[in-house]
Amino acid sequence: MTTRILPAVGDPDAARSIAGLLGQLPDAEPATAVGDSTSLLDLLSRLAGESLDELPEVVLVHERIGPVPALELIREVALRFPAVGVVLVTSDASPGLYSAAMDSGARGLVGLPLSYEVLAQRVQAAAGWSAGVRRHLGHGPDTLTGPGGTVVTVTGAKGGVGATVTAVQLALAAVASGHRTALVDLDLQSGDIASYLDVQFRRSIVDLAAIRDITPRILQDALFSHESGLALLLAPAEGERGEDVDDRVVRMVVSALRQRYEIVVVDCGTQMTTANAAAIETADSTLLVTTPDVVTVRAAKRMVRLWDRLQIRKAEETVTVVNRHTRSTEIQPSLIEKITATRMAKVSVPANFKELQPVVDAGRMHDLEARSAVKQALWGLAGELGLVKDAATGGAHRAEGRHSRFRQDRGSFGIGMIGLRPGRGR
Structure with a gap:
C-alpha cells in the first residue's frame, strides 16, 4: 500500500x-x-x-x-x-x-x-x-471524518452595541434549522449569555483551562444543554477567573467544538485579549457589530486597524453588521463600509428595543416572537452567513480539488497568531 x-x-x-x-x-x-x-x-x-x-x-x-x-x-x-x-x-x-x-x-x-x-x-x-x-x-x-464545523465570531465595536444579542440569535437560528450548534461566551470578565438565556450553571470554559487533552466526555461535562437545543460553553461567574483562559486553551476548545458541532458561534465581547484574538483568527467568519453613530463607528475603525496590525484578521475578511439602524440617521451602512474598509452585511438590524426589553428582562431571549423585526433581521443575517440549512449554498469547508491537489495546492489563511504581538500571524 x-x-x-x-x-x-x-x-x-x-x-x-x-x-x-x-x-x-x-x-x-x-x-x-x-x-x-x-x-x-x-x-x-x-x-x-x-x-x-x-x-x-x-x-x-x-x-x-x-x-x-x-x-x-x-x-x-x-x-x-x-x-x-x-x-x-x-x-x-x-x-x-x-x-x-x-x-x-x-x-x-x-x-x-x-x-x-x-x-x-x-x-x-x-x-x-x-x-x-x-x-x-x-x-x-x-x-467526524471531515474538517469540522463552521466557526463564527461576533465582536462589538464597543460596549452596549448588541454583540451578545446578535450572537445568541445567530445560534438560535442555526439550531432551529436543524444544525447541531454550540454557543460560546468568550467575554470572559463580563459575559452575559447565561443571563440572556436564563441559565444557572456551575461549569464554564475555565474548567477546561488545565486540561491537556479535551476528550468528548470532558467537553460534554463542561457544556450546558439549553432547552432551545443549544450547547452552551459559558464564561465564568467570577470574572477574575477568566485570566486562566489563554490563546492555547481557546484554540484547543474551538478545535474540539468543531469536531462535535456543525455550527459554533463565539461571543468575543468588546475587549481584545489573546484568548478572543485566537478565536477571531481561527474563525471561518468574523462579525463586527456597530451602531450608526460617530463614536461607535470610530471604535469599529480602531478595532479593524488593531486586528490588521496584530495580523489577526484583515479588514476585507471582516463582516460589519449595523445594529439599531434607521433610515433617518446620517450614518448609513455604505458610509460605515467606506470608513472601516470592511464588507458590510446585506442585513441591517432595525432599532426596536421595545421588542427586546421584555425577553431581555426575563432572561428569555429564546422566546422572542417570530414576528419581531429584530429577530427577522438577525435570522436573515444567519441565512446570509450560511448558518441555516435552507439558506446554505454549500459547506463552509468545500474542497477545491481532488488527489492531485495534495501534491500541488498550497496556501491561503488559517491559524497563525500566538500572542498579541505584531509580526506573528498570517
Whole structure:
C-alpha cells in the first residue's frame, strides 16, 4: 500500500534533507513540503472536505515550523484530522519532549540528524496506525471524518452595541434549522449569555483551562444543554477567573467544538485579549457589530486597524453588521463600509428595543416572537452567513480539488497568531 507523506518544514535545508530520505522509502508518495502551520492546516482542511481518503496517511512536523509551535500544531492536527498520523522531527529526543509530543497526539518522534532506519520505522508505524483508524472511523457519534464545523465570531465595536444579542440569535437560528450548534461566551470578565438565556450553571470554559487533552466526555461535562437545543460553553461567574483562559486553551476548545458541532458561534465581547484574538483568527467568519453613530463607528475603525496590525484578521475578511439602524440617521451602512474598509452585511438590524426589553428582562431571549423585526433581521443575517440549512449554498469547508491537489495546492489563511504581538500571524 502506498503511504502518502506530507512534510511541514519551515527550514529550506531541512526540507531538502527530509525530501531526500522520504524519496528512498519503499511505497512512499512524499508531497512537496509546506512551509508553515497555516498552509498545512489549510491544505488538510481542503483535502478532508473532499474526502477522508484524500488526506495523507502521515504528516511530518519539523520542530522549527511556525508560526504555531510544533506541539500546538500537532495537537491541532490530531484534534481536527484524527485519521492522520503525525510524526515530530526534532533535535531534542529527550524523554520529556517525547512524552509531551505523545500527549499532544503525535504517533512518533524522529531525532536529528535524520536516520533512514528510524525515519522508515516511525513513518511505517504512523501509517499503520492511520490505516487502522480509517477502518473504524464513523462508527461512533463523537468522531467526524471531515474538517469540522463552521466557526463564527461576533465582536462589538464597543460596549452596549448588541454583540451578545446578535450572537445568541445567530445560534438560535442555526439550531432551529436543524444544525447541531454550540454557543460560546468568550467575554470572559463580563459575559452575559447565561443571563440572556436564563441559565444557572456551575461549569464554564475555565474548567477546561488545565486540561491537556479535551476528550468528548470532558467537553460534554463542561457544556450546558439549553432547552432551545443549544450547547452552551459559558464564561465564568467570577470574572477574575477568566485570566486562566489563554490563546492555547481557546484554540484547543474551538478545535474540539468543531469536531462535535456543525455550527459554533463565539461571543468575543468588546475587549481584545489573546484568548478572543485566537478565536477571531481561527474563525471561518468574523462579525463586527456597530451602531450608526460617530463614536461607535470610530471604535469599529480602531478595532479593524488593531486586528490588521496584530495580523489577526484583515479588514476585507471582516463582516460589519449595523445594529439599531434607521433610515433617518446620517450614518448609513455604505458610509460605515467606506470608513472601516470592511464588507458590510446585506442585513441591517432595525432599532426596536421595545421588542427586546421584555425577553431581555426575563432572561428569555429564546422566546422572542417570530414576528419581531429584530429577530427577522438577525435570522436573515444567519441565512446570509450560511448558518441555516435552507439558506446554505454549500459547506463552509468545500474542497477545491481532488488527489492531485495534495501534491500541488498550497496556501491561503488559517491559524497563525500566538500572542498579541505584531509580526506573528498570517
